[in-house]
Amino acid sequence: MALLSVTDLSVSIGRLKPLDGISFDIGKGEIVGMVGESGSGKSLTAMSVMGLLPLIGGKMTSGSIRFDGIDLATLPEPRYRALRGRRIALISQNPMTSLDPIIRIGAQIDQVGILHLGLSDAAAKARSIDIMRQLRIPEAATVHGNYPHQLSGGMKQRVVIAMALAADPELMIADEPTTALDVTIQAQIIQIVVDLVRERGLSLMLITHDMGVVAQACDKVVVLYAGRVAERNGIDAIFGEPQHPYTRELIRCIPRHDQLRGSLTGIPGAVPSVMDYPSGCRFHPRCADALDICAGAIPALEQKAAGFAACHAAINAAGKVSAHG
Amino acid sequence: MANFLIKRLVLLIPVFLVVSVIIFMIIHLVPGDPIDNIVQIGSTPQQKAALTAKYGLDKPLIVQYAIWFGKLMTGDLGEAIILRQPVSSLIAQNLPHSLILGSLALAFSTVVGIATGALAAIRRDSWVDRTVMAVILLGSTVPSFWLGLLMILVFAVHLGWFPVSGARSWSALVLPVLTIGLGGVALVARVTRVAMMDISRRDFVMMLHAKGVPPWRINLQHILRHALLPVVTILSLRIGWILGGAVTIEYVFARPGLGSLLITSLNQRDYPVVQGCLLMLAIAVMLGTLLGDVVQALIDPRVRERTG
Numbered sequence: 001m002a003l004l005s006v007t008d009l010s011v012s013i014g015r016l017k018p019l020d021g022i023s024f025d026i027g028k029g030e031i032v033g034m035v036g037e038s039g040s041g042k043s044l045t046a047m048s049v050m051g052l053l054p055l056i057g058g059k060m061t062s063g064s065i066r067f068d069g070i071d072l073a074t075l076p077e078p079r080y081r082a083l084r085g086r087r088i089a090l091i092s093q094n095p096m097t098s099l100d101p102i103i104r105i106g107a108q109i110d111q112v113g114i115l116h117l118g119l120s121d122a123a124a125k126a127r128s129i130d131i132m133r134q135l136r137i138p139e140a141a142t143v144h145g146n147y148p149h150q151l152s153g154g155m156k157q158r159v160v161i162a163m164a165l166a167a168d169p170e171l172m173i174a175d176e177p178t179t180a181l182d183v184t185i186q187a188q189i190i191q192i193v194v195d196l197v198r199e200r201g202l203s204l205m206l207i208t209h210d211m212g213v214v215a216q217a218c219d220k221v222v223v224l225y226a227g228r229v230a231e232r233n234g235i236d237a238i239f240g241e242p243q244h245p246y247t248r249e250l251i252r253c254i255p256r257h258d259q260l261r262g263s264l265t266g267i268p269g270a271v272p273s274v275m276d277y278p279s280g281c282r283f284h285p286r287c288a289d290a291l292d293i294c295a296g297a298i299p300a301l302e303q304k305a306a307g308f309a310a311c312h313a314a315i316n317a318a319g320k321v322s323a324h325g
Numbered sequence: 326m327a328n329f330l331i332k333r334l335v336l337l338i339p340v341f342l343v344v345s346v347i348i349f350m351i352i353h354l355v356p357g358d359p360i361d362n363i364v365q366i367g368s369t370p371q372q373k374a375a376l377t378a379k380y381g382l383d384k385p386l387i388v389q390y391a392i393w394f395g396k397l398m399t400g401d402l403g404e405a406i407i408l409r410q411p412v413s414s415l416i417a418q419n420l421p422h423s424l425i426l427g428s429l430a431l432a433f434s435t436v437v438g439i440a441t442g443a444l445a446a447i448r449r450d451s452w453v454d455r456t457v458m459a460v461i462l463l464g465s466t467v468p469s470f471w472l473g474l475l476m477i478l479v480f481a482v483h484l485g486w487f488p489v490s491g492a493r494s495w496s497a498l499v500l501p502v503l504t505i506g507l508g509g510v511a512l513v514a515r516v517t518r519v520a521m522m523d524i525s526r527r528d529f530v531m532m533l534h535a536k537g538v539p540p541w542r543i544n545l546q547h548i549l550r551h552a553l554l555p556v557v558t559i560l561s562l563r564i565g566w567i568l569g570g571a572v573t574i575e576y577v578f579a580r581p582g583l584g585s586l587l588i589t590s591l592n593q594r595d596y597p598v599v600q601g602c603l604l605m606l607a608i609a610v611m612l613g614t615l616l617g618d619v620v621q622a623l624i625d626p627r628v629r630e631r632t633g
């Protein structure tokens with residue numbers, strides 16, 4: 001059974017409906033990539049799993065999120081809080097702003113051990129320094145007493161990762177953990193996270209807009225477009241026989257000759273706004289393969305080849321183009 | 326931190342010099358002089374000139390300033406022309422009253438202001454928040470002397486709970502402290518509330534929630550701590566205001582104090598006393614700012630580094 005199982009998740013924020021029927025699973029020990037251009041709903045999916053939608057005035061309008069058999073949608077807040085940072089941990093996008101600037105680094109990591117593991121101050125500190133060393137933070141004991149502004153961006157992100165690891169979570173959600181960082185250390189940070197997750201057998205939901213990162217790290221991929229799942233598949237199938245035109249575009253945009261990762265500026269057309277999603281398949285205004293029915297009928301997420309895709313033009317498992325079948 | 330403190334103190338020296346010049350100039354540029362208030366009716370111009378010379382008021386202003394400042398450096402504030410006492414002893418008699426009133430009012434504004442502001446921010450958009458906001462609006466629009474008169478009328482005259490005026494008992498302090506303090510409560514509560522709501526939207530607060538930290542901890546140990554920075558800034562500005570601004574309130578409640586002394590001697594152009602009082606107020610403002618800086622540096626490591 002999957003560790004995390006998201007089924008038909010829809011979210012509204014006021015009158016906006018930024019997520020529409022998101023489904024995916026994360027198995028134990030699996031690294032699942034979640035890709036899509038900015039605004040496709042990756043962070044909101046993470047917020048939904050963390051149970052933090054109320055903070056931004058959002059709510060789940062349908063679907064379920066199950067974690068290790070627990071129904072998170074109906075979990076009372078105090079029990080949810082006991083899970084956050086303990087069994088499900090978040091690595092946020094921007095390490096520059098994710099730490100409390102007037103509290104020492106150490107205290108912010110220790111907080112997790114004290115809160116969730118009931119450690120004494122001294123035991124929490126020893127544990128934090130140990131984790132910081134594993135993350136290859138030089139002079140961990142000194143850094144433990146530093147303030148965030150005394151650290152570089154890369155070091156801050158390691159500290160954020162240390163906070164996430166502090167209570168030995170089973171599932172980590174990393175929301176574009178390197179986007180805010182210097183390109184030279186992006187791959188390094190991803191590698192540190194992936195190594196740790198593999199070593200400890202944790203599950204990881206790795207949010208990125210970069211297919212190159214997915215190729216580097218993931219077992220499975222969920223491709224989001226405009227608040228819906230476009231395609232879901234194993235890593236080899238996604239790159240070997242992508243079913244959805246959007247997936248193909250994402251792959252086409254991976255920088256090939258450059259060691260450094262670029263952003264997804266290469267797909268023609270603009271990402272639609274949540275205020276004004278296109279009818280039918282939301283990708284149709286940008287899709288080179290669009291059929292007549294694409295503007296009117298919403299493609300269902302169906303088994304296509306080895307995985308799932310929501311596209312009228314994709315060949316389904318039975319070998320037929322679904323639009324005609 | 327010691328470094329920080331020394332730097333801040335050194336910075337105050339030029340400020341003090343400039344302030345002393347300004348204080349001296351202001352009072353001497355106001356028309357009228359103290360001699361008019363002490364000569365007897367019918368005295369000759371010669372007698373008046375003699376008195377003017379006796380107090381050194383015939384010398385050029387720059388010389389008068391040099392003499393005053395020279396004495397000041399030895400701790401001598403001079404002699405009151407009208408009241409005929411050393412200025413330092415006049416201040417010694419009056420300052421404690423102002424200090425007690427001022428510090429109680431400050432403590433009242435700080436504690437009650439932060440508490441209500443924080444409560445309103447935490448329970449935002451609830452009836453608690455709306456009530457606090459309404460009271461804040463009232464508190465920041467009603468002039469304090471009017472509030473003072475109203476309080477005297479209600480609590481002293483009608484209900485008889487507190488004395489109408491004077492400084493003989495502790496209960497006589499209640500109404501003046503409330504009068505001065507309520508405006509401060511409104512100000513502090515407003516700043517606290519806005520700052521907390523602002524900070525609660527920052528990324529690190531989201532991260533604290535993601536770490537499973539209970540909301541009361543996030544509010545008190547993180548958000549409120551940040552909110553104290555702007556609160557300390559306005560409080561440190563207000564320390565001078567409370568001492569100086571107590572002037573009208575001391576008058577309304579007929580209390581002795583630096584404010585009353587200042588008004589009386591200003592009316593009589595008693596230069597040395599006015600200078601002494603203003604100097605005390607200026608020092609209070611400077612120390613208030615210094616105290617504010619120190620508290621901010623204690624809260625925020627980045628402030629320590631910037632100047633330390």
Ligand SMILES: Nc1ncnc2c1ncn2[C@@H]1O[C@H](COP(=O)(O)OP(=O)(O)O)[C@@H](O)[C@H]1O
Pocket residue numbers: 013016018036037038039040041042043044045056273274
């Ligand atoms: N707090 C919010 N209020 C209103 N709309 C939001 C909010 N957060 C995100 N959205 C909208 O929801 C959509 C998905 O956002 P997000 O999950 O942040 O995308 P991603 O992480 O993939 O870039 C976007 O269109 C965004 O504008």
Ligand code: SF4
Pocket residue numbers: 244245246281282283284285287288289290291294299310311312313314
């Ligand atoms: S459903 Fe139509 S428009 Fe959408 S991706 Fe497939 S072919 Fe393109």
Ligand SMILES: [Mg+2]
Pocket residue numbers: 039042043044175176
């Ligand atoms: Mg995002």
